[in-house]
Amino acid sequence: MHRIALAMLLAAAPVLAIADDVPAPLRPGAGQETVERICSGCHTTSYIRMNAPFLSEAQWKAEVTKMRQVFGAPIEDDEVAEILAYLIAEYGAPK
Amino acid sequence: MHRRTLMLGSGAALLGAREAAAAGALSDPGLPAGTREVAEMASPPGKVKLIRLTDRPPNYETPLEAFRTPITPNNRFFVRYHLAELPTMAELKDWTLTLGGDAAAGTAKLTLADLRRLPAAEVTAVCQCAGNRRGLFSPHVPGVQWSIGAMGCARWRGARLRDVLKLVGMKPEALEVRFHGSDHGPLSETPIFRKSLPMARALDPNTLIAWEMNGAALPLANGFPARIIVPGWTATYWMKHVTSIDITSAADDGFWMQKAYRVPHGVFPAAAPFPSQDTAQNSPVTDIVVNTLVTDPVADSRVHAGGFEVRGIAWDGGSGIHQVEVSIDEGKTWQTAKLDKDLGPFAFRAWRHPIARVAPGPVALRVRATANNGAVQPDQLMFNPAGYHNNAVRTVHVVAA
Numbered sequence: 001m002h003r004i005a006l007a008m009l010l011a012a013a014p015v016l017a018i019a020d021d022v023p024a025p026l027r028p029g030a031g032q033e034t035v036e037r038i039c040s041g042c043h044t045t046s047y048i049r050m051n052a053p054f055l056s057e058a059q060w061k062a063e064v065t066k067m068r069q070v071f072g073a074p075i076e077d078d079e080v081a082e083i084l085a086y087l088i089a090e091y092g093a094p095k
Numbered sequence: 096m097h098r099r100t101l102m103l104g105s106g107a108a109l110l111g112a113r114e115a116a117a118a119g120a121l122s123d124p125g126l127p128a129g130t131r132e133v134a135e136m137a138s139p140p141g142k143v144k145l146i147r148l149t150d151r152p153p154n155y156e157t158p159l160e161a162f163r164t165p166i167t168p169n170n171r172f173f174v175r176y177h178l179a180e181l182p183t184m185a186e187l188k189d190w191t192l193t194l195g196g197d198a199a200a201g202t203a204k205l206t207l208a209d210l211r212r213l214p215a216a217e218v219t220a221v222c223q224c225a226g227n228r229r230g231l232f233s234p235h236v237p238g239v240q241w242s243i244g245a246m247g248c249a250r251w252r253g254a255r256l257r258d259v260l261k262l263v264g265m266k267p268e269a270l271e272v273r274f275h276g277s278d279h280g281p282l283s284e285t286p287i288f289r290k291s292l293p294m295a296r297a298l299d300p301n302t303l304i305a306w307e308m309n310g311a312a313l314p315l316a317n318g319f320p321a322r323i324i325v326p327g328w329t330a331t332y333w334m335k336h337v338t339s340i341d342i343t344s345a346a347d348d349g350f351w352m353q354k355a356y357r358v359p360h361g362v363f364p365a366a367a368p369f370p371s372q373d374t375a376q377n378s379p380v381t382d383i384v385v386n387t388l389v390t391d392p393v394a395d396s397r398v399h400a401g402g403f404e405v406r407g408i409a410w411d412g413g414s415g416i417h418q419v420e421v422s423i424d425e426g427k428t429w430q431t432a433k434l435d436k437d438l439g440p441f442a443f444r445a446w447r448h449p450i451a452r453v454a455p456g457p458v459a460l461r462v463r464a465t466a467n468n469g470a471v472q473p474d475q476l477m478f479n480p481a482g483y484h485n486n487a488v489r490t491v492h493v494v495a496a
Contacts, residue, residue: 023150042281043179044151052129054235063237070350072284091129 024049031086034079042073052091060087121146123242123394125231130240141314143170148239152176152278153316156244162408163390165435165443166219167247169309174316175224175245175330177288177351178280182336186277190320192259192304196273196341200264207320210304213254218301220326220441221248221410222333225356225380229482231489236482243388248410248443251324253305257298260342268344270371272297274323274334275341286350290332291343292325293369301326301441304337326441327366327413329380329483331356346371356380358479366412366468382412385466386486387419387446392460392493400455400495405432407462408443414468415440421448422461426474426488429463440467453495460491 023044026032039045055063064084067073075083121134130148137147137155145155153174161171192210195202223246230240239245260272273291280286296302303324306313313319318335325332331351347353357377365381372379389407392398409416415437420429432448450458463472476487 042285044149046133046149049129050127050133050148050240051237052127054127055237059237070286070354071280072282074282 027090031082152179165445172247182277193339194263198266198269198344199342217252225329225483228485251305252307253303256302273341275339277336291347384484384486385411385470387464406447409464411466414466416444417465419446
């Protein structure tokens with residue numbers, strides 16, 4: 001009675017590929033390309049826009065550090081400052 | 096290139112007043128400005144009209160209108176993933192569940208057919224992200240900026256986890272039961288999504304491995320073909336596409352247990368302890384806190400000054416709802432609402448309350464629930480840095496005419 005028609009489901013069900021839209025571009029600014037290239041390796045850049053504009057300099061720094069040290073984001077040493085400066089300037093809490 | 100920008104513009108212009116009210120969360124002034132820009136109605140595969148916050152990984156919330164019934168339809172049920180590499184239906188065709196762990200007496204590998212041969216159990220329960228309403232925190236905290244819809248209530252059917260664990264047996268030193276699913280990060284360095292339960296909760300007869308949701312197969316985005324159901328606990332433990340279950344003698348020391356999903360110690364009382372994951376500083380998020388949602392009238396709408404009905408749902412972590420109260424005088428006096436049919440202690444409880452004649456002009460509706468365990472919604476947000484358990488009493492502003 002409760003049997004799932006698995007074969008039918010498999011034939012009809014799509015892949016969970018939901019990311020079909022190109023995300024809105026981030027704001028133009030120094031570091032934009034670096035942020036888009038590195039951050040979008042794992043997630044849409046909408047995460048940045050969604051978390052704005054309320055994070056302090058220290059909070060953005062904590063996010064970038066977490067992405068690098070916990071999630072393994074491939075951010076070179078000399079890119080950290082560039083990424084941070086961009087996020088704080090374009091998506092940080094108003095000063 | 097700028098397709099989405101164009102869609103956003105035209106979409107916003109075309110949204111009718113009724114739809115705008117139904118969407119609600121898209122324009123809630125309590126959300127960060129950036130969230131309101133990003134949020135958009137969308138219908139991803141298998142879903143109809145959810146609010147998209149992000150699409151990679153997919154995070155879609157359920158709009159207010161879908162909470163007018165205490166059971167949330169599968170195609171309106173919220174979607175939440177931490178990591179962007181998701182299983183496909185083609186991969187899940189060969190799905191198996193591996194049982195083992197250092198504190199298991201044996202090992203086993205089950206197919207879906209094996210699982211379905213076990214005695215079936217059913218529970219109606221709320222699946223709510225611990226971070227639901229994070230976007231309404233003040234001050235805002237980082238994370239997915241959910242409004243009110245990172246939750247849903249469904250009838251879940253599956254095998255009891257304890258019956259599954261019995262298939263391999265456990266050693267006396269068994270401490271936790273750990274789950275792993277098949278979604279993962281694009282980088283191998285990213286911590287795999289793993290969660291664990293204390294033994295007592297794993298053996299609770301309400302804890303299931305479900306293969307059915309509201310009488311149908313689980314949607315892909317809600318964990319097809321099988322997910323863990325932990326009635327009363329937040330959704331972080333409800334592992335989707337669960338592929339392995341380990342009985343362990345040690346506390347899971349992974350990021351998702353020890354660093355994420357933590358709240359300050361002692362702030363949110365839990366019905367039962369999770370001692371192997373507790374520290375002096377913080378505790379794992381466990382029990383869903385008592386809460387309400389007003390579904391009618393919607394914010395900023397017009398109501399009849401001659402009288403109107405307030406309706407909504409209330410829920411908690413499994414003690415059940417004792418009462419729901421409504422105030423139209425900023426909390427000075429409260430009137431008791433009528434509770435609708437009880438679908439069980441873990442389910443949404445629908446309620447309604449008639450408001451008699453009011454003076455034309457602004458009306459501020461406040462609603463609070465009290466659970467059977469005595470817990471009542473706080474007037475003020477119980478702030479915590481990661482943005483969990485927002486159950487502060489909310490005010491719905493309407494205009495009587």
